[in-house]
Amino acid sequence: MTAAAAAVVPSEAYAGYLDCLTDADEFAATEMAIDLLDAGVPAERVLLDLVAPAQAEVGERWARNEWSVAQEHAATHISEQVIAAVVAHVKPASTRGRVVVACMDGEWHALPPRLVAEVLRLRGWQVTFLGASVPAAHLVSYLHRHDAHAVALACALPMRLPHAHRMIEACRRSDVPVVVGGRGFGADGRWARRLGVAWAPDAPAAAELIADERALRAVPPAQLAHLADDEYTSLVRRRAELIDSGLARLRERVPAVRAYTPAQVDATVSDLGHIVDFLAAAVYVDDASLFTEFVEWLAEILVSRGVPAGAVALPLEHYAVALRDFPRAERVLAQGRAAIRH
Template identity: 75%
Template sequence: MTRDPDGALAGAYAELIRCLADADEYAATDVALGLLAAGVPAERVLLDLVAPAQAQVGRWWQANEWSVAQEHAATHISERVVAAVSSYASPRPHRGRVVVACMDGEWHALPARLVAEVLRLRGWHVTFLGASVPAAHLVSYLHRHDAQAVALGCAVPMRLPQAHTMIEACRRADVPILVGGLGFGADGRWARRLGAAWAPDALAAADLVGDEEALDTPSDGASRLADDEYPGLVQRRGELIDGALAALRERVPATRDYTPAQLDRTVEDLGYILDFLAAAVYVDDVTLFDEFLDWLVQILTSRGVPAGSVGATLGHFAAELRDFPRARRFLTAGRRILVPAAGG
């Protein structure tokens, strides 16, 4: 084993970042394999090299320093590096089966893949189902294959309603479940709301997965999730987007000349606002919507879109949702948050 794994990892990180920027998957793989050959544990290569490098890629995309294409290319390379590490260090499983998957609609699969590989290194027989697994398909798989636990990843909170469906489906299949990812909040608060054990990282997931008592987590407020506002918002989503787009064209005439690509992006952003609002209503937590707005403003301002345009859209939605008191309250609070952002 190398005498200075921390130093080796620090040097390798800078080298891997260069490989990701150059879209050089062969050199990137060589960086990881070189560490393994020098005796750096595979777990550390995954968690202290690949994971932080991919997080940096995400920050560059958010700051508009990297395009979507660059981010996708880097993510593909990171996945290739993980596959190479997995092939190099491939211990035979001596523990039970764990199924790892992403929530229905969740396409950020790399974090869940890292968890799967850490579990595999710890001796578990791991089945990785990948991105966006529908609840019915997951349950069908669990009926065919005995599993000691299911680990589900969610990177964005707007998928929490789908997460709840999957959590409940696993419970009905009598399979213990744990969840992870920023989609459940930085402190796991929404995991607890949905009644699931939460792991802040892959190491915590590896510790939790075999602890059935810890996985038996009661909900701290699931009864509040069953009301009429969430399904009403989902039902009116298309109508609300169309109305907000028409209002935007009236308010900002330049938007009438948008290219098809600009129009698609605008419709997508309007949909995100409604999806995060619906998720916040679902878990009854305004901070979910507030945190999304902070993120959205950072994204838009880095791309030259004024924050004030978001505030006006929130006002339009609030006027349309007169029979949705919680949604209106969240929208009003969101507009207050956007005032200083617009002024800055």
């Protein structure tokens, strides 16, 4: 293989790898990745041009209701094993300081930050990967015991942004610079800037930022003066009440909901909770687009599963009435309702 050909993963290899994930064939997937390494493809490119896009496709297949949760979990497990096999095959040496990589508390999407961790390891950093849903107190305790050059934190869901902000601040109080990434901060990092933290769009960018300590620490202050109105805190206090009243409203207006099985009721309660949580996060960062993007996505997911988009519109209408004394939440809800009408 020429140097140019080795710079990217061949398209036929990508298609074959997806077939391995579809068939839940861990050994074939691992063998394919190792064969690419042996053919001269750099390990970083195997991770970023094979494993990462394939895992994104797995998520899309679940969202389109083409794959079950079980299929998605099986594919994710295989990708995790492939990542481990690739790095073990290369055996990178640690020549730089320690970087701690973790998911925010409540975040369970651990594969993207795992890719970041391994790219950093391939570039010579000593990496500690703490995995999914790391409580802030445990992370800070770890930082106090180990001298870390930086912390890389991942957030996949914007509804976790208030928790993310508290975790970021806890790390800073330990005098450890932080870089964040993941879809939870917005495709362009807009909510990272609102929280006043360095953001990287992908693993290579994170590695470059961590290597530049001056850039890592040169971040603007958070833009959260609006939180002085206490609307976010009051909204969070009403979470349980809003979910209960939202479910009662659905039962009143949609007769089919009254005949839901316990599993269907649990799923509906979960969706109502997510609506409240995304609304609260939008109020926290004072950006309605966080909420409108979510309700558009939720409507698409429900429609793909045979649930009418009106199942989203009705709770939004109910919450708008229930929160009429919350001006910022009311504005966000109005934009969310307009988004799913189009």
